[in-house]
Amino acid sequence: MTATIPMPEQVRRAVLAMPMAQTLKLAFRRVEPGDVELEIPVQEAWCFRPGQLQATAVFAAADFAAVAAAGTLLPTGFINATIDASLKLVAPARGSHLVARGRVISQSRLLTVCAADVFAVHNGEETLCATLLGTTRNIDMGGAP
Numbered sequence: 001m002t003a004t005i006p007m008p009e010q011v012r013r014a015v016l017a018m019p020m021a022q023t024l025k026l027a028f029r030r031v032e033p034g035d036v037e038l039e040i041p042v043q044e045a046w047c048f049r050p051g052q053l054q055a056t057a058v059f060a061a062a063d064f065a066a067v068a069a070a071g072t073l074l075p076t077g078f079i080n081a082t083i084d085a086s087l088k089l090v091a092p093a094r095g096s097h098l099v100a101r102g103r104v105i106s107q108s109r110l111l112t113v114c115a116a117d118v119f120a121v122h123n124g125e126e127t128l129c130a131t132l133l134g135t136t137r138n139i140d141m142g143g144a145p
Contacts, residue, residue: 008032011071014079015064024060028068034104036069039121041097053093058118062087062132065102066114070136073107077141080112085134093129095122105133112136 008031015021016028024046030037038061044050046057063085071080102116115133119126 007074007076008072011036011068014071015068020060021064024057026061026064029099031068031072033072034069036065036072036102037099038065038068038102039097039099042093042095042120051094053098053120055087055089058089058093058098058130059085059087059132061098061100062102062116062118062130063134065100065118066116066132066134067102067136069102069104069116070107070112070114070138073104073112074138079139079141080136081139083111083135083137085132087130087132089130091120091127091129093118093120095120095127097121098129099126108138110138112138 012028012031024040026038026040028038040061046053048054067082098118100116100118105113105115113135118130120129
């Protein structure tokens with residue numbers, strides 16, 4: 001008999017298998033139904049000036065957190081993908097790492113609205129640097145390989 005892997009664990013594994021997540025050195029701090037917290041280190045390769053991340057890395061952290069949170073609520077056999085997202089930068093992304101907290105706003109069979117707040121962490125102190133509102137398309141894989 002095969003044990004069923006809980007959806008939060010399936011989401012964690014799927015995200016960490018993605019090359020972009022690996023390149024960003026993304027790590028999950030929490031994965032629960034409808035609620036995800038992750039972090040990425042500030043890497044100079046992603047900075048537009050010393051120690052300050054460019055928007056691309058901030059957007060990636062926010063998108064991964066929001067969409068992963070949405071993915072934790074999907075029924076078995078479904079996957080999801082971002083179809084729309086808006087990122088608002090509110091402060092410089094400076095520090096040792098970013099923490100992104102994703103959550104589900106509204107869920108239906110076809111679409112899920114999700115959000116994430118991204119915090120820059122410097123000397124243990126968090127500063128909100130961005131917020132994202134996104135929509136995912138929930139895709140029934142219908143037994144596809």
